[in-house]
Amino acid sequence: MKRKQLVWALALVCMLFFGLQGPACAAEKQIRFGYLVADQLHSPAVMIMKEKKMLEAEGFKVTWGEFLAGSYLMQHMASGEVDFGSGGAVPVMITRGQGVDVVILASANAEGSSIVVKDAIKAPKDLNGKNIGTPGIGSIQDAMVEKVAKDNQVKITRKAMKVSDMPVFLNKGEIDGFMAWAPHTARAVDLKYGHEILTSHDILPGHQCCVLITKGELLNKDPETVRKVMQTYLKAYAWFLEHKDEAIAMMAKNTGMSEEVIRLALKTVTYPNPPYVNTDSLKIMAQGLVDTGKIQPGTIKNMDDFIAATYRPALLKELIDKK
């Protein structure tokens, strides 16, 4: 009798377990999407997809994850915890340089970072001997500060910190300036903590900044899922370009900053349309990473092959041509 009861209890548990999944859930494809803290200005399409639940409308069940910087997003992609992401091209290349199969699918934005410094600093030459905050040595901003130091033949000490903490560190005098992505720089200027001395446009005009990323394995094994995500991404990207005011309101809500600060910050960001990646700037940045040892020497045998393996525009081209 007891045994019979046990069998029934087990059957009930199984029915409940599998029953709760339901046919609707079974049809949903689960994806995990990562983005950066207050990066809505650099990845507006991702913000729009999230806000308007566009991926869910396409039948995806999405788990969103927020990361402090591109390098942390890359760590989670490398460990297989994230399928898609939006972050800087530099962390992608560093990760790829370590043999992790991450690939760039499309551009999210170009330029959009700047260096904010104390009022006493007037020109890049004045940065000599100064402490400049960056989001970490694996970030595009860190690479840019390194380039500024090299181009101006000055010695800059880079200090890693969270982008949202940078204005506080600057205000307290613990750093002389910082380089971050918009709108954190605009916020510091708005708070009168400092002024903008250089934009990333001044450092490397038209440089690629944030990109849409996935794992090479996913692209090869499940191109349909990647195609569907890309289609949704392009729809969101087009919506952003057509509805700037609505998007700015959405950015203000998401970042907790005023629309005035967002508008000021947006002046430094560009959005290539169609969102192809600027491969020339990728090459320059990759070479910089090799020169500074962030990508170990000997990892990149041929720069063109490395870029071709990192950036896979075929799907983007196919979807744009179809459109």
Place this chain on the structure above:
Amino acid sequence: MEGRKEQLKSVFYNLLSIAVAAVFWSLFSAWQQSPFFPSIAQIWKAFIGLITVGDIEGIGLFSHIWASLIRIFAGFAAACVLGIPLGLAMGLWPKLYKRTRAIIEPIRFIPPIAWIPMAIVMLVGFSRYAFLIWLGAFFPIFITTLLSVTRVNPLHVNVVKVFGAKRSYIIRKIVIPSVLPDIATGMRVGLGIAWMCIVAAEMIGGEMVGIGRLILKYAELIRMGEIIVGMLIIGVIGFIMNEIFIIIEARIFRWRSEVSID
């Protein structure tokens, strides 16, 4: 003679356990063939690189170790200076603890990492690291001291009381000698937690040196060899400090070694 033989045996088995762990790691690394599981040779190469060339920014390994050690000692010393007298006072005057535990106990459960945003705003540079390490080390020292006072053998206290000893004499001659071994244990636990806090403290940023910062730097570059070197250094230094502590403890409290679980 017997004791020395036993000591040699212990050393042999400890070395053997390290060798077994290294073999397992090598096998796993060879099987995985992944950049996330570097071979022992790659870890060694990273270690040598960090010593001879320095990290990606040219900062030497010893500079990182020194920076972390100073921060740990500052935080740990502050925890001892505050935790021991406070624990003693509250143990000797339990009413003091009972009437303030509503503020002390909840703070005990707030992890140091949760204090980071406040530390960024309220403190500057070195004091920030010391504060977070202090938070981690303070409570084990304070609580152990507090509890050890309540566990002092009442028989000892009563004996001296019979002979007319005053309260100050009892504290100096009975309570403090009785609680010292427990305080030492609390300090040892506190030191361990201080090392655990260093990575969290150095995560704040604003400095480029420190073992925690070294690990985070290479985590950004996904270079596991250097990350493992940093982890091992924390483990080895923590182990050495713990061993030194045990030796000092054994010397000072020799009478205590009469009790053994062997």
